[in-house]
Amino acid sequence: MNSQDSLPNKIINAIQAVAGKEPLGLHEPTFDGNERRYLNECIDTTFVSSVGKFVDKFEADLAEYTGAKYAVAVVNGTSALHISFLLAGVKNDDEVLVPTLTFVATTNAVTYCGAFPHFVDSDEKTLGIDTYKLKQHLLRNTKQKNGLCINKLTGRTIRAIVAVHVFGHPCDINGLLSIAEEFNIMILEDAAESLGSTYNGKHTGTFGFTGALSFNGNKIITCGGGGAILTSDDSVARRAKHITTTAKVPHAWEFIHDEVGYNYRLPNLNAALGCAQMEQLPSKLRAKRNLYARYKSEFSTLTGVSLLAETEKSKSNYWLNTIVLDRDQMHHRNAVLEATNNAGLMTRPVWKLMHELPAFSNCQRMNLETATQLSRRLINIPSSSNIL
């Protein structure tokens, strides 16, 4: 396996043909615009904290860009998911359908509401939920009662489906919306990785009840830490802002909070960084599509491995470029990971599947065969927007 034509070496050569011989991280932030200026402006005006013009501007910029009527800025993607679930009415002893192939935040946020994740399988083309399998699973295992979808085995209400757009690739959101309607389940979108990705020309995160964005340091744009809740419903937006800002009732001096609230507001300092980054989003997206195209050209000549592509109806932000080992090559996964990382090229497999984590190993689940195979086949390769 150490010969020049081993799969690991061929993959290293393909990456280096595109990205050069220098060490590369998986996804590094770049700051080429007004970042310093806006941060200094926060200091000059002393508006660094819970209110400030950058919070308002960042929310307006996100709403305009995504086409959502509202964006409510919060402290990170996890908190955006948590509040989305709360506002959707997810509560103690509910079940929420979550793809097993996702980042742990999706699943953790379900448990914050006292609800149980119920894991579903993935589609090989989009890495999103396999809608055909999900429908069959629901037909077999649920019944309708008083307009709710009940898990026949547990007796619990299946309240919501989380549509995750994995690595920026839009899932089959239309398929999920159909299922949601048929089975009386709400759709929430985890668009943490998919800012800039669209499906049928409509931005991810704007199809469901809410869409959760993330601006962590590894995302396409960053606030240091940050997130947002997208919604086009006035009352959801109002409640999202209220409950993420300690549920304080406006008053000149009284501190009255009319429900249990959260301290999830995004500081103005972090929003300032976000505003500067939003100005560069179009150029970052162009750079990332360009990087994908160059990787595609290199990987198209390799056997045993392919590069994940957007599907016909969707446009991906190509947040993380992803190679897929052929089924008969998946035993090489760890060798590829070791060789690439040893060569200074940061790569990683997909997250440990949710149903394999100790905290969630006893949760409800369907047959998870495709996701299980995918977890042995997928490898993310260096994808920073500044790879020239």
Next chain:
Amino acid sequence: MNSQDSLPNKIINAIQAVAGKEPLGLHEPTFDGNERRYLNECIDTTFVSSVGKFVDKFEADLAEYTGAKYAVAVVNGTSALHISFLLAGVKNDDEVLVPTLTFVATTNAVTYCGAFPHFVDSDEKTLGIDTYKLKQHLLRNTKQKNGLCINKLTGRTIRAIVAVHVFGHPCDINGLLSIAEEFNIMILEDAAESLGSTYNGKHTGTFGFTGALSFNGNKIITCGGGGAILTSDDSVARRAKHITTTAKVPHAWEFIHDEVGYNYRLPNLNAALGCAQMEQLPSKLRAKRNLYARYKSEFSTLTGVSLLAETEKSKSNYWLNTIVLDRDQMHHRNAVLEATNNAGLMTRPVWKLMHELPAFSNCQRMNLETATQLSRRLINIPSSSNIL
């Protein structure tokens, strides 16, 4: 009441004699040091997010300053409280003793663990928990069972007491520690407002199981948003860091999370601001003691109102200077609030008491007479460290 010698006018005159005639906020941040430099350094190095040298430095600076062995930086004071409660073992159906006179975050964080707040009364001198009344309440209403303190009425375990150092004034923490030992209850400190305050020469937040700090924009130093968990226990510190960083197990590329975790880490960008602010903490504390002394001199000549002072054993950071209306003057509270705010001097009453908020009105409580009276008598006056 509009004459020059009305109580509201006398209070306005006293504040303006100290602080001048210009409009004043209640507590405004000041940035006189390396704030711009450290923020720009984050951009230059691209370390703005979940790891970075400023996070490490901020934690080390806080530990050194407070004398706690460890400080774990988190995203705000609320998350510091939440994780403190979790690590103390506060869980579903427990009760936690919380002063009714506190900011809502203390109480909200109890509910995040599925536990119930149980409200206790306050001491007029410190604004902290009245330890004498608390002990009598526990003697009458609890029993010991298997080394736990059980509320005889509800049958629930009383797991913890939250010692809040209100407005920076250290509470009777030694008294609370005695009660905790006698009744087998844990002490956690909400030191969100008391960075720089000590009791018997020891920093607040270092007496209990943990101490929660806040660096919100209105605090003595700010990160934009931020908080920290103080502890001198190695395993508590390790678990606090682990659970606030999604409980991820270290590995070169695998994403394994060994329990339900939280995304509460402080971004490096916010820690950078915190490091610059920590350098100025001693000068801010001096300025605030000086401001207190000048207020004290002015208010000592007024009848009907006094200025809250640190007690013999404690040293307050005088985060928010607080005037206390005499009992026979408390009907003037709203007139004082209106007149001062109309004069451009931002003042506010204490928070609405916790047991008066709709979410908590059905919770267990003792007689809350002193806190109820205090809530009609306390007014915070402008306290920024840059008032000359």
